[in-house]
Amino acid sequence: MSVLPTYEWIEKKASESKFLSDPHVKRLFELSQDKTLFEKSPDYLAKLRRDLLRSSLDFFARNSEFYQRMFDSLGIDPKAAEVEDLAKLAVPSDLLRGNGIEKFYIPNKDEGGYVFRSSGTTGKDPVRVYRSPIELLMMTMANANLFEYVYGHFLEPGKGLALFLAAEELKNHLNFVAFVDLALQYKKIPLLYGMDLLPESSGGPLWKRLVPNKQRILEFIKSKKEPKLFFSAPAGVHLLSEQFGNLGFLKRIAYKLVAGAPPINLGRGGVIVTGGGSKGFNIPEYGVIVEKARKVFRAEDPDTGQEVPVPFMDVLGMTETLTAHLDNYGVMNKIPHPLQEVFLLDPKTYKPINDYNVDGILGIFDPMAITWLEVFIPGDIMRQVPSDRYYGREFIYVRRLTEDEGWSLQRACGGTLEELMVKGGKINAE
Incomplete structure (x- = not known):
């Protein structure tokens, strides 16, 4: 398949x-x-x-x-x-x-x-791992339960909206994208993919064929649904934060009129989830990415509605892992x-x-x-x-x-997504 x-x-x-x-x-x-x-x-x-x-x-x-x-x-x-x-x-x-x-x-x-x-x-040659249907089902349920624990809240089925800054085709290759896609299907939470993959006939490696889907990104930013879950490689968060953080006065006003951002409001229970962590690319340390992103993104406590620093979760998963490792920045x-x-x-x-x-x-x-x-x-x-x-x-x-x-390096799937982001260059959602 x-x-x-x-x-x-x-x-x-x-x-x-x-x-x-x-x-x-x-x-x-x-x-x-x-x-x-x-x-x-x-x-x-x-x-x-x-x-x-x-x-x-x-x-x-x-x-x-x-x-x-x-x-x-x-x-x-x-x-x-x-x-x-x-x-x-x-x-x-x-x-x-x-x-x-x-x-x-x-x-x-x-x-x-x-x-x-x-x-x-x-x-x-890449690593290839077969998963039977029952393994895929256990993988989905177990990862969803782990996510909710680290997230700290129950994801109410059908409530909220998610954006993955990746092309939908990547779920057929990368475990991290597949984890997220299946878990959100399980929770019946709509998922938007914020990038498109140009056809192979356009030539070039995978990362050169990734282009932003401005309509879906804007749909996510403008949406009033809560919570809003933003999934990306760390590089994608960094590039998006840089773009919105460096808008000139007139462009900032234009964005505010069209999209209500910046800041990008993730609403009650909003969270940013990154995949793989920063592994040697020419982008800032993870803590710096979080600090800059928190100037552009906003979130609220799901219980009180009071503004809180945007929660950041990071996923470490490999092609060989059935369940991933998660953290919550500053919490665990x-x-x-x-x-x-x-x-x-x-x-x-x-x-x-x-x-x-x-x-x-x-x-x-x-x-x-x-x-x-x-x-x-x-x-x-x-x-x-x-x-x-x-x-x-x-x-x-x-x-x-x-x-x-003595180790022949292999990219973890989250790191691969980050590599695509970096080599793909600036994310321009204008």
Whole structure:
């Protein structure tokens, strides 16, 4: 399937999965919808994740001779596995390029799903990851619940309006765009795409074919619907803030008459959501982007209606991640979904790090992935800090591993969107 299916289609196809009768998958499906997980203690969730690790390894051993042999060769007993065993199982993302992931799929996987792929901006084969319909459904519900927790408010179905400063076609390539599109379909919140992608016949790479759709951007700015959710790469927020912040006197008056902006009012519960964070491009640090944007954008507390600094959320997701990591600027650092096991490895020994405030190589295990054992190393350096929230830890993004450190760089999907924004140049909505 080359086009991302709709949420309704995914829901229908997921109900036909042959794995819904499997106790492990049935439990995962129920947990992916469970909002009470965010109210549990870190100890409770750590034990739950250990139980899911064991039942997950047992599931893969039952459904694949490849995994049974792997566990045997590594000396891992699925029914007695511990989190430390994930370091033995973690696969570097580079091994998933091209058709590299094929050997990791169980032979009897559900068909009819969707393949996500990385951008391939390194010039190498992109990473490709297949998601079955039931995985797509769990991904949508789990990410929507995580978003609401980090956002701090319930998204009332059908209420509000969203703008994504991207072309709709990108949802068929980039996980971040697909996450947002499906989650908003799930919540029945209208989504406008603020850019168009010129046809391939126009020539040039993808970023040179992205052009603003001024009508949709203006529709979003003028809308009185609340809340207004603005999704973009950090570079897109920066470029838009620069444009509106540097308007001359006459143009400012003209914009005010036509669009009621600046400032751009996001209304009660309004929020800006960025994808991937700033990773080495020639744009300001993230804190500077937030500071400048808060001079152009306005938002109000959803309960009191009083003006507040525009909330900023940032998403870290890779092609290989079924659920993303989110933060709320100034409120909490990046935090995973309660079911996702995040671990850090020592950069020299690749052994697990349990200490706080120490940089380590990020590792991720997501039990909701049932087509392949999703235990991988994306190539990012993170730092964990203690937290009194449900996970007991929060994570601070540090940097990508470099080629000098033996890592062939691959753009995370959010970073790819940012790269398109930067190389596409100025966003001119005039």
